[in-house]
Structure formats: C-alpha cells, structure tokens
Amino acid sequence: MAYSYLRVGGAPEHRHLLGTAVDNSLFIVGEATATSAPGTMHGAWQEGVRAATALAPICGTVAVVGAGLAGLGAASHLRAAGRAVTVYEAASSPGGRARSVAWRDGHVLPGAMWLHGDRDHPLTPWVHNTGIPTVVGTWGDDHDPAGNVATFVGGRRLDANEIERLVALADEFEEQATAASEPGDVVLASVLDPWLDKQTPDDRAVLSAWLLGEFEGIFAADARQGSTRWRREPYVAAGEDAMLCGPTASVFEQIAGELPVVFDTPVRAVRRTDNGWRVDTDAASHDVDGVIVTVSVAALDGIRFVPALPESHRNALDLIGRGREGKVFAVFDEAFWSPLPAFVSAVDGCWLQTFVDVSVLVGEPALCGFAPHRYVAALEAADDDEIQSHIARAMEQVWAHAAARREHG
Ligand SMILES: Cc1cc2nc3c(=O)[nH]c(=O)nc-3n(C[C@H](O)[C@H](O)[C@H](O)COP(=O)(O)OP(=O)(O)OC[C@H]3O[C@@H](n4cnc5c(N)ncnc54)[C@H](O)[C@@H]3O)c2cc1C
Numbered sequence: 033m034a035y036s037y038l039r040v041g042g043a044p045e046h047r048h049l050l051g052t053a054v055d056n057s058l059f060i061v062g063e064a065t066a067t068s069a070p071g072t073m074h075g076a077w078q079e080g081v082r083a084a085t086a087l088a089p090i091c092g093t094v095a096v097v098g099a100g101l102a103g104l105g106a107a108s109h110l111r112a113a114g115r116a117v118t119v120y121e122a123a124s125s126p127g128g129r130a131r132s133v134a135w136r137d138g139h140v141l142p143g144a145m146w147l148h149g150d151r152d153h154p155l156t157p158w159v160h161n162t163g164i165p166t167v168v169g170t171w172g173d174d175h176d177p178a179g180n181v182a183t184f185v186g187g188r189r190l191d192a193n194e195i196e197r198l199v200a201l202a203d204e205f206e207e208q209a210t211a212a213s214e215p216g217d218v219v220l221a222s223v224l225d226p227w228l229d230k231q232t233p234d235d236r237a238v239l240s241a242w243l244l245g246e247f248e249g250i251f252a253a254d255a256r257q258g259s260t261r262w263r264r265e266p267y268v269a270a271g272e273d274a275m276l277c278g279p280t281a282s283v284f285e286q287i288a289g290e291l292p293v294v295f296d297t298p299v300r301a302v303r304r305t306d307n308g309w310r311v312d313t314d315a316a317s318h319d320v321d322g323v324i325v326t327v328s329v330a331a332l333d334g335i336r337f338v339p340a341l342p343e344s345h346r347n348a349l350d351l352i353g354r355g356r357e358g359k360v361f362a363v364f365d366e367a368f369w370s371p372l373p374a375f376v377s378a379v380d381g382c383w384l385q386t387f388v389d390v391s392v393l394v395g396e397p398a399l400c401g402f403a404p405h406r407y408v409a410a411l412e413a414a415d416d417d418e419i420q421s422h423i424a425r426a427m428e429q430v431w432a433h434a435a436a437r438r439e440h441g
Contacts, residue, residue, distance in 0.1 A: 033129055033143050034356045035071040036064035036329055037253035038262040040217050042351030044070075050348040051079060054341065057091060057322040058302065058309060059083035062102040063129075064329045064352050069267050071252060071355075073101045073130050073144050076326070077154040080105030083324045088113040091322035095120060095311040097299045097335070099288055100128025102326035105154060107291045118320075119291060120313060122298035122331075127284030129328070132276075138395030139279045140361045145388075145400070147276065149269025156271075158286060164278030165392055167373070181386075184429040185238050185378040198238055201231070205243065213260035220247060220263055221255040237378035241385040245376065248404030249386060252355030255405065277392040299325075301336040330354045358403030358411045360384055362423055367397040368434040377426040383407035384422050401426065 038046070044067045051065030061083045066075025080102035087094055087110070094110050096103045099121035110117040125131060129143035147153045147166070159166065183190045190198070205227050212223045224247070228240050247253050247263055294313075301312040308321045325335065329352055340346070367389065369375060374388045384401035391398050401423060403411045411419065 033359075034328065034330055034354045035129065035252050037071070037251055037353045037355040038259045038265070039257045039351050039353045040219050040259050042259055042348075042353075043262060044265065046348040046351045049344050050352065051082075052344070053083075053086060054345070055304065057087065059086070059322075059324045060326075060332070060341075060345065061106070061324060062098070062100065062326045062328065069148070069269060070265050072148055072267050073155060074148065074153050074269055075267070076101035077105035080107075080324065080326060081109045084109035084113070087322040087324065088115055091308075091320070092116060093308075093320040094118075094322045094324060095299075095309070095318055095320045096324045096326065097302070097311070098122075098128065098326035098331075099126035099284075099293050099295075100326060101130060101154070103128075103324070104284065104287045104291070106324045106326065107293070108287065111291060117292065118318065119288075119293040120297045120299045120311065121293055121295050122327075124295050125281065125285070126288035126293060126295075127281060130280055131284055132278070132280040134279070134281075135361065136363065136394065136396070138398075139281075139393055140359075140390070140400075141276060141280065141393065142359055144280075145276055145390075147271075147274040148267050149271040150274040151271030152269065153271065155280075155283060158283040159276065159280075162278070162282045162286065164276060164280065164283065166274040167277055167392065168272040168274050182372050182375040183238055183241070183378060184375060184433060185234050187429045187432050189433050190238070198235065198242075201235065202239060202242060205239070209260050209263065217259050217261040219256060220253065220258045220260045223260055224255055233380065234378075237380045238376070240380070241376045241378040244404040244406070245386045245402065248355075248406060249357055249402050252357045252405060254353055254355060257353055258355075275388070277390070299335055301338060303338040328354075356405050356408040358383070358408040360401045360403070360411070360419055360423065361390065361394065362399055362401065362420075363394060364397045364399070367391055369399070369430055375430065377429055379425050379429070382422055382425050383411050383419075384426050387426070 047067045051061050061079035063076040066079045069075030084106040093116045096107045096119040107119045132139045209223045297313045303310040309323045311318045383403045386402040387399045390400045
C-alpha cells in the first residue's frame with residue numbers, strides 16, 4: 033500500500049498547491065495535500081473538512097469522490113451544513129487505506145494502524161463508541177530511532193550503551209544529510225547509502241534498519257527519489273500514539289452509515305460545465321455545483337479531468353511521490369518476544385526488520401513486520417515460503433535471546 037512523500041524539488045508548498053481550489057469549486061484533497069500531517073488519517077480528514085468548509089457557503093450540491101478519511105470528513109461537514117452531498121466510492125466499503133480486513137479469527141490493518149495523537153483525532157470518538165481497543169505508546173512519541181523499541185543484532189539485544197553510541201552515529205548522519213541538502217536538495221539515497229556503506233557490518237545492519245524503518249517505513253519514501261531536505265515531515269498530533277487493535281471497518285461503516293455513499297461506483301471523469309461540474313460514473317452523469325476529489329495521488333490517474341488540471345496542480349503532482357510500505361502479518365504458537373511490544377531485528381538485506389506485536393488485533397500471538405519502500409516490490413512478488421524465510425532470519429536472533437532468558441530464569 034502507498035502514501036505520499038516529497039520527491040527532490042518538492043516541498044510542502046506543492047502539497048498546498050495540489051489542494052488549492054480549481055475555479056473555486058473543485059478540490060483535490062486527502063493525505064497528500066495535508067501539509068500539517070501528510071500521510072496520516074487525521075491529516076486526510078482535516079483536508080476533507082477544509083475543502084467542505086470552503087464549498088459549503090457557495091455550493092448547494094457537492095459530489096465527493098472517495099469514502100476514505102478525507103471523503104468521509106468532507107461529506108460529514110457538508111451534511112452538517114445542510115448541503116446536498118453524494119459520495120461516490122469505487123470499492124464496496126468505506127475507509128480506503130485505513131480499513132481493516134478480517135483474517136483468521138481476528139483482523140489485520142494493511143494500511144493505517146496508529147492514531148498519531150489520539151486527543152483530538154477525528155476517529156477517537158468513533159473508536160471509543162465501537163469499543164475498539166487501543167494500545168498506547170508502543171512506538172515512542174518522538175523520532176528517536178531507539179525509542180522504547182528493542183534492537184537485536186548479531187544474535188544479541190543491544191544494551192543502553194550501544195544504543196547511545198548508535199544514536200550518536202545516527203545523529204551524525206542527520207548532520208551530513210542536512211549539510212548535503214543545502215543549498216540544493218539531493219535524493220536521500222545519495223547521502224544515506226554511501227554513509228551506511230562506511231559503517232561496520234553490525235552497525236550498518238542496525239543503522240540501516242533504523243533509518244530505512246524511519247524514512248522508507250514511517251514516511252513511505254522511495255529514498256532513490258525522495259527529498260533529503262524534506263525527509264521528515266510532521267505527522268504527530270496532540271495526545272498519545274495509540275495503536276488500533278480492532279476492526280476499523282466497523283468505525284467507517286458507522287460514519288458512512290449516516291451519509292449518502294454510493295459504493296461500487298468509480299468516478300471516471302470530472303468535467304467543467306457552464307454552471308458547475310459533471311461527474312461521470314459508468315452508469316450516469318451527475319451535475320453538481322462543487323466537487324471534492326479525495327482519491328490517492330496514484331488513483332488520480334484513473335480520473336479524466338476536462339479541462340485538464342491546471343499546470344500548477346500537475347507540477348505539484350510530479351513532485352509528490354507515491355511512497356510504498358509493505359506489511360506482513362504472521363502468527364506464532366507463542367509470543368516468544370513478549371513482553372516486548374515492538375522490536376527491530378537488524379539483519380542485512382532482510383525485507384522485514386521492524387516488528388510490532390499485534391496479538392490483540394489478530395486474536396492470537398502475532399507480529400506485523402514492516403518492509404521499507406525498497407523491498408516492497410520483492411515482497412509482493414514473493415511466495416509464502418520466501419516471505420517465511422525472511423521472517424525466520426529476522427526471528428532467529430530474537431529466539432536466541434528468548435531462549436537465553438529462559439535458561440537464566
Ligand atoms: C501501509 C500504510 C500504513 C499507514 N499507517 C498509518 C498510520 O499508522 N496512521 C495514520 O494516521 N495513517 C497511516 N497511513 C496513512 C493513511 O492510511 C492515509 O493517510 C489515509 O487513510 C488516507 O485517506 P484519504 O481519504 O486521503 O485516501 P484513501 O483512504 O485512499 O481514500 C480514497 C478513497 O477513494 C476511493 N477511490 C479511488 N479511486 C476512485 C474513483 N475513481 N472513484 C471513486 N472512488 C475512488 C478509494 O477506494 C478510497 O476508498 C498508512 C498508509 C499506509 C498505506
């Protein structure tokens with residue numbers, strides 16, 4: 033699954049430009065235009081509300097394309113403002129990239145898994161209403177790669193001194209990256225990869241897992257194209273970082289249940305008319321005063337705009353990358369990693385190195401392994417045996433640690 037990042041030459045202002053109204057009445061919004069929290073659920077929802085707030089005073093009828101966070105946020109606001117709104121959703125259910133999927137006797141979250149700040153998060157009331165459990169603070173609430181996450185390398189767990197030394201090395205990378213991106217921005221990999229190559233094998237394994245886990249994992253960026261200057265955009269809001277441990281599908285069904293959403297109805301074209309806009313689906317055309325398109329930047333290719341989007345929007349789109357992050361959910365006979373809520377198992381070249389305990393979500397001992405952008409294509413092309421061998425490589429050193437701990441009582 034994908035979410036946006038800034039490519040070299042891009043800046044938050046390009047997210048802003050993409051989200052600027054066309055002819056005052058067509059908006060393209062979603063996580064990719066959320067300058068204050070790109071790539072997040074709350075950022076997407078806020079963008080939907082922003083567009084709806086602008087259209088509500090001037091449009092009697094509005095079409096919203098997509099029933100993800102941005103679309104649901106936009107439609108809820110328009111509905112509350114008494115506007116006639118219809119949401120067209122290509123899938124057969126709401127939630128987009130944040131929707132849970134039933135798996136075995138529990139659930140998995142292939143996309144969004146954390147409320148990055150649960151205090152004013154738009155989903156917090158719904159999560160409480162539906163009784164979805166959350167686990168707070170497994171990840172740490174800052175960008176410190178050590179955080180409260182254990183790291184294993186070479187068959188052992190790093191102690192506090194080693195972590196401190198490696199965090200200092202990671203800080204050195206930060207200085208180099210900042211210097212390299214001034215005055216002109218450069219691709220992140222041109223700084224990161226040669227710097228990693230200079231480290232000792234064990235240090236490289238750890239630093240690569242930490243830094244790829246952050247830049248290609250948390251920010252989903254393709255380091256070969258991503259901006260060094262904007263390698264870290266804001267995403268955390270007020271409150272705790274709370275991991276969702278239940279079927280978010282039920283949250284989205286409740287939100288969408290109060291709204292006029294038409295499912296299984298992809299929008300093919302958005303056309304300017306004399307009086308407003310015409311939205312084409314396979315079955316019909318719908319004339320409206322305003323349109324809010326909330327599909328991902330990748331899915332925008334599937335919609336024809338007539339006339340074409342303004343040059344400023346197209347330029348902005350070129351500078352917003354389609355980042356990718358892979359997730360693998362795996363169940364085990366026992367939670368041998370317990371009580372660790374999350375850990376990094378640094379093995380050079382292993383697709384999966386960052387793991388989070390998702391037993392509550394899945395309903396049995398389970399981990400979610402994260403693959404940074406560079407490994408996603410290989411992961412997607414692999415069969416189960418190959419994926420299991422990557423998991424086993426990553427787990428070996430955790431198993432060894434768990435066995436040693438048992439032996440010593
Ligand atoms: C792997 C992964 C992990 C993530 N982790 C987190 C996290 O932990 N916390 C967090 O806050 N965020 C996370 N995110 C980001 C978060 O999921 C997104 O920012 C957010 O869900 C995007 O919402 P949106 O409304 O902008 O887009 P979407 O959710 O993509 O909604 C767009 C909707 O439009 C529909 N659509 C597409 N084309 C058409 C069409 N032609 N006509 C009609 N409908 C169409 C789609 O089916 C979809 O339902 C993660 C994302 C991914 C991929």
